[in-house]
Amino acid sequence: QVQLVESGGGVVQPGRSLRLSCAASGFTFSNYAMHWVRQAPGKGLEWVALILDDGSNKFYADSVKGRFTISRDNSQNTLYLQMNSLRAEDTAIYYCARDQTGDGGLDVWGQGTTVTVSS
Amino acid sequence: QSVLTQPPSASGTPGQRVTISCSGSSSNIGSNTVNWFQQLPGTAPKLLIYTNNQRPSGVPDRFSGSKSGTSASLAISGLQSEDEAAYHCAAWDDSLDGPVFGGGTKLTVL
Numbered sequence: 001q002v003q004l005v006e007s008g009g010g011v012v013q014p015g016r017s018l019r020l021s022c023a024a025s026g027f028t029f030s031n032y033a034m035h036w037v038r039q040a041p042g043k044g045l046e047w048v049a050l051i052l053d054d055g056s057n058k059f060y061a062d063s064v065k066g067r068f069t070i071s072r073d074n075s076q077n078t079l080y081l082q083m084n085s086l087r088a089e090d091t092a093i094y095y096c097a098r099d100q101t102g103d104g105g106l107d108v109w110g111q112g113t114t115v116t117v118s119s
Numbered sequence: 120q121s122v123l124t125q126p127p128s129a130s131g132t133p134g135q136r137v138t139i140s141c142s143g144s145s146s147n148i149g150s151n152t153v154n155w156f157q158q159l160p161g162t163a164p165k166l167l168i169y170t171n172n173q174r175p176s177g178v179p180d181r182f183s184g185s186k187s188g189t190s191a192s193l194a195i196s197g198l199q200s201e202d203e204a205a206y207h208c209a210a211w212d213d214s215l216d217g218p219v220f221g222g223g224t225k226l227t228v229l
Contacts, residue, residue, distance in 0.1 A: 037164075044121050044207060044223040045164065049217075059215075060217075061217060100169070101169055105166060107166045111163055112163055
């Protein structure tokens with residue numbers, strides 16, 4: 001079945017790095033733009049980053065620009081989020097999601113992976 | 120502070136009709152389509168409405184969406200206890216080259 005499974009979350013000190021992965025299955029991964037969306041504890045959803053289907057273009061929220069890098073390996077059906085210079089305010093559940101419509105119609109979501117930035 | 124504005128809470132009794140509003144600006148709702156997501160407690164969001172008023176396969180027709188100008192709304196008719204969840208609106212924002220979300224509305228079925 002169509003599925004996204006995130007991994008790589010954990011507890012990390014401020015200023016350190018972490019890399020999240022999102023393994024896709026059940027669909028042709030290379031046909032879809034993919035997003036990372038996060039949700040801080042008790043808060044709403046916040047878009048983090050977008051990568052187009054062929055990886056040619058990437059877009060970021062201002063809050064993570066210059067610190068986070070989105071990438072993908074279509075041969076391995078995997079999406080990544082490299083997070084550097086982590087801050088306490090990056091603490092959240094991170095979800096990867098498939099863009100069905102090309103304008104944010106995120107129709108498949110992973111279960112999420114939790115990132116906690118704390119000393 | 121979320122870019123789109125939603126009421127933090129809403130409530131209704133079983134069988135009632137409730138609406139949830141979502142307000143934006145010319146760079147997002149005013150020029151792009153709106154999507155709605157349902158998030159049951161402790162779970163990932165689920166696409167509920169896309170392109171203003173389209174329902175993905177499996178979403179009951181009790182759920183409907185509409186858009187006018189820089190605002191949108193989600194209507195739920197025949198409210199059921201399993202509808203108790205958080206509802207998030209979202210729209211593409213031309214100035215960000217990405218989607219923006221509302222803060223979410225927690226719906227309570229009394």
